[in-house]
Amino acid sequence: MKTILKYILLLMLFTNCKAQNNSQKTTIMKTFDIETFNKNKNHLNEYTFVDNDSTVTKQSDDNYEYYETIKPKESFFQSINRYYKNGNIKLEGQIFQHFFQKGIWKEYDEHGNLIKETDYDAPYKFTWEDISKLIKDRKLDMDAYGFEVTRSFGFGTANIGKETEKPFWAITYNKSEEDMLLGVIIIDGVTGKIIKEYDEPYPSEE
Numbered sequence: 247m248k249t250i251l252k253y254i255l256l257l258m259l260f261t262n263c264k265a266q267n268n269s270q271k272t273t274i275m276k277t278f279d280i281e282t283f284n285k286n287k288n289h290l291n292e293y294t295f296v297d298n299d300s301t302v303t304k305q306s307d308d309n310y311e312y313y314e315t316i317k318p319k320e321s322f323f324q325s326i327n328r329y330y331k332n333g334n335i336k337l338e339g340q341i342f343q344h345f346f347q348k349g350i351w352k353e354y355d356e357h358g359n360l361i362k363e364t365d366y367d368a369p370y371k372f373t374w375e376d377i378s379k380l381i382k383d384r385k386l387d388m389d390a391y392g393f394e395v396t397r398s399f400g401f402g403t404a405n406i407g408k409e410t411e412k413p414f415w416a417i418t419y420n421k422s423e424e425d426m427l428l429g430v431i432i433i434d435g436v437t438g439k440i441i442k443e444y445d446e447p448y449p450s451e452e
Contacts, residue, residue: 275358278329369413372438390420
């Protein structure tokens with residue numbers, strides 16, 4: 247009797263361990279709901295809907311792929327998803343107001359296998375959260391005309407006065423409506439040091 251009980255306990259333990267391991271390895275592949283899209287798309291092959299939490303999702307279709315943007319309410323970031331024509335995810339990542347890619351972007355093959363990851367935040371030791379704090383401390387209006395946050399390598403070298411391959415942030419904000427001036431702050435993407443500040447006129451409208 248003891249032998250049978252011991253065997254049952256071992257079998258239960260093995261089964262539980264196996265179930266836990268399988269659960270850890272299970273991933274849900276993101277797919278595009280082609281049927282729902284086709285039922286709701288307009289004459290431009292576009293479909294926009296709003297969730298209960300006011301998140302806006304825009305979907306579109308062309309000859310090569312499906313495209314999707316997801317923007318939560320009151321967020322400056324939106325998710326970008328691209329799908330193969332079979333509905334499987336092709337690429338996913340986040341973008342800040344069309345100005346820069348944020349975080350880890352993932353690329354997949356047509357079967358949904360991850361083939362590439364690119365961490366766009368990695369070079370920037372002075373992070374987006376640090377930039378957000380600077381914006382808040384300076385009381386800059388992110389909804390005002392001309393506001394932008396961009397980042398790149400060798401950013402603003404013409405104004406800095408030297409060539410460099412270091413990562414930089416650039417904040418552009420509405421400094422004076424009366425004088426039609428924008429303020430620009432160039433920031434070292436590693437140390438957070440403010441390299442230069444200057445003014446520039448509103449862009450001319452042609």
